[in-house]
Amino acid sequence: MKFSKFPLISFLIVSLFLTPLVAEEESWKTCLQTHCLSFRLPSAWYLTNRRSNGQTTKLDHFRTNVLKDGLGRDIIPALVILFKESDTKQILNPILFHVESKKFILVTNIKEYYNLQKLNSEPEQEVFQFLGMVGSFQDKEDTVIQHYITTTNDTFGITVIVTCLESVYPQIERDIKVFLSSLKYEKRISPWKFSSLSEQTKKAKELELSAQSRLKTKHVDQISTALEELDDACELGVLSSCELFSNLMNLGR
Numbered sequence: 001m002k003f004s005k006f007p008l009i010s011f012l013i014v015s016l017f018l019t020p021l022v023a024e025e026e027s028w029k030t031c032l033q034t035h036c037l038s039f040r041l042p043s044a045w046y047l048t049n050r051r052s053n054g055q056t057t058k059l060d061h062f063r064t065n066v067l068k069d070g071l072g073r074d075i076i077p078a079l080v081i082l083f084k085e086s087d088t089k090q091i092l093n094p095i096l097f098h099v100e101s102k103k104f105i106l107v108t109n110i111k112e113y114y115n116l117q118k119l120n121s122e123p124e125q126e127v128f129q130f131l132g133m134v135g136s137f138q139d140k141e142d143t144v145i146q147h148y149i150t151t152t153n154d155t156f157g158i159t160v161i162v163t164c165l166e167s168v169y170p171q172i173e174r175d176i177k178v179f180l181s182s183l184k185y186e187k188r189i190s191p192w193k194f195s196s197l198s199e200q201t202k203k204a205k206e207l208e209l210s211a212q213s214r215l216k217t218k219h220v221d222q223i224s225t226a227l228e229e230l231d232d233a234c235e236l237g238v239l240s241s242c243e244l245f246s247n248l249m250n251l252g253r
Contacts, residue, residue, distance in 0.1 A: 024042065024043060025040045025041065025042050025043065025178060026040065026041055026042075026043050026045075027039075027040050028040070028041060028047075029186075030050075030058070030060050030081060031188060031235065032052065032057075032058040032083040032156070032235060033055075033156070033190060034187055034188055034189065034190050035083060035153060035156045035158065035185075035187065035188075036185070036186040036187070036188055037081060037151075037158060037160075037183065037184070037185060037186070038182070038183075038184045038186055039179055039182045039183045039184070040178055040179065040182040041062065041079075041175065041178065041179055042174075042175045042178060044064050044065060044175070045062050045063065045064050045079065045175065046062065046063065046064075046249065046250055047060060047061070047062055047246055047249050047250070048061050048062065048063045048246065048250070049061035049246060050234055050242045050245060050246050051239070051242055052234055052235050052236070052237055052242065053237050054197075054200060054201075054204070054235070054236045054237020054238075055085075055197075055237070056084065056085040057082070057083060057084050057085070058082070058083040058235065059080065059081070059082050059083075060080070060081040061078065061079075061080050062078070062079040062080075062081075063076050063077065063078050063079070064076060064077050064172065064175075067168040067171050067172075068168075069165065069167035069168050070167060071167075075164070075165050075167065075168045077162070077163065077164035077165075077168070077169075077172050078161075078162070078163050078164075079160070079161070079162045079163075079179070080159075080160070080161045080162075080163075081158065081159075081160050082104075082158065082159045082160075082161075083156060083157075083158050084156070084157055084158075084159070085155050085156050085157075086155040086156070086157070089155050090155065091154055091155060092152040092154075092155060092156070092157050093152070094131060094150070094151070094152045095131070097150055097152045097157045098131045098150040101150055101157065101159050102148070104148075104159060104161060105146055105148045105161060106137040106144070106146070107133070107135035107136065107137050107146050107148065108135070108136075108137045108138075109135050109136045109137065110133055110134075110135040111134050111135050111136065112133065112134050112135075113131075113132070113133045114132045114133070114134075114180075115128035115130060115131060115132065116128060116129065116130035116132055116149070116180060116183055117129035117130055117183065117184055117185060129151050129184075129185045130149050130150070130151045130183065130185070131149070131150050131151070132147065132148065132149040132150075132180070133147070133148050133149075134146065134147045134148070135148075136166065142165050142166070142167070143165070143166040143167075144163060144164070144165055144166065145163070145164050145165070145166050145169045146161060146162065146163050146164075147160070147161065147162040147176065147180075148160075148161055149161075149180075149183070151185050153185065153187070158185070160183075162176060162179075191232075192236070200236055200237070201236075201237070201238075203236065204232075204233040204236035204237060204238040204241065205233070205238065207229040207230070207232050207233040207236070207238075207241070208229070208230065208233045208238055208240065208241045208244075210226075210229050211225075211226040211227075211229035211230045211233070211241070211244075212226075214226035214229070215248075223248075227245065227248060227249075230244055230245040230248070231245055
C-alpha cells in the first residue's frame with residue numbers, strides 16, 4: 001500500500017544523517033480492512049504502541065513526552081484509537097454503539113457534547129460522522145479530563161479516547177483542538193483478498209521480510225517503503241511488525 005506521507009519520517013532521517021527536520025504538525029492515517037481514520041497531531045505526539053489481530057481489532061496508542069505539573073510531577077497524556085468489529089457481525093447503530101462503548105471511560109462529570117465531520121449540510125437534517133463528549137472524573141486528589149469519541153460504519157465501530165490530568169491539560173489543549181478539527185473517517189477499497197488465515201499470515205511475513213531487507217540498505221526511499229510494508233504487516237496481524245514499526249517511528253525521540 002502507498003501512503004502520501006509517513007509521520008515522523010524526519011526522525012528517521014535524523015537518526016541516519018543527523019539532520020534535524022521537525023514538522024510542527026504531522027499527518028496520520030490508520031486503517032483496518034476498509035475503515036480508516038485520518039487526522040493531524042502536533043509533532044510532540046508520537047505513536048508508542050500499535051497492535052492488530054489482522055481481522056477484527058486494532059489499537060493505536062499515542063502519547064506526548066513527559067509534562068510537568070505545578071507540583072513537579074511527571075504527567076504523560078494519552079490518545080487511544082480502537083477499531084472493533086461487532087461480535088455479532090451485525091450493522092452497528094451509531095448512538096447505541098456510543099452508549100455501549102462508554103464502558104471504556106470513567107467520566108462522571110460531562111462538560112460538553114459535540115459532533116464532528118458533518119455529512120449533510122442541510123440545517124434541519126444535520127448528520128455527523130462522529131459523536132463526541134468531554135468530561136472529567138476523580139482519581140484520588142487529581143481531576144482527569146477525558147474526550148470520548150465514537151464512529152461506526154457497517155459492522156465496525158471506532159472509539160477514540162484522550163486522557164490527561166487537568167493540571168497539565170492547558171499544555172495540550174491546542175493539540176486536542178488540532179486533532180478534533182482534522183479528524184475524518186474514510187473508506188478504502190480492501191487492499192487484500194485472502195482465501196484463508198494462513199494465506200494472510202504468509203503475506204504478512206513476506207512483507208516483514210521485505211521490509212527488513214530494505215532497512216539494511218539505509219537508503220531513505222527504501223526506508224520509507226519498508227515502513228509501508230511493516231505497517232501493512234502489522235495491520236495483517238504480525239506483532240513483531242507492529243513493534244518494529246512503532247520503534248522505527250520513534251527514532252530520534
